[in-house]
């Protein structure tokens with residue numbers, strides 16, 4: 001599953017730079033996690049890094065994004081392949097194809 005940030009977040013800014021997938025961003029009021037980018041840190045670390053550093057423990061599993069370990073691995077591989085393409089200067093996917 002992806003993780004999510006609850007409204008107990010105090011906007012301390014600590015988790016955002018720790019995410020290896022750049023899935024955490026400042027939303028309208030509090031920090032948020034893009035569930036399409038969060039792999040629970042699978043592929044990068046043994047434990048979710050944001051959970052490790054959050055001082056108020058407000059980052060539970062997101063029940064709307066139930067994913068198996070294998071699915072998280074596939075997401076990790078997809079994300080790293082995308083990052084590799086962008087690093088190589090490949091144009092981002094566009095609606096025109």
Ligand code: SF4
Nearest residue numbers: 019038040041048050
């Ligand atoms: S669990 Fe890992 S990948 Fe997911 S938001 Fe937290 S730091 Fe990022």
Ligand code: SF4
Nearest residue numbers: 009010012013015054
């Ligand atoms: S570490 Fe926790 S409290 Fe701080 S910004 Fe992230 S989710 Fe919010």
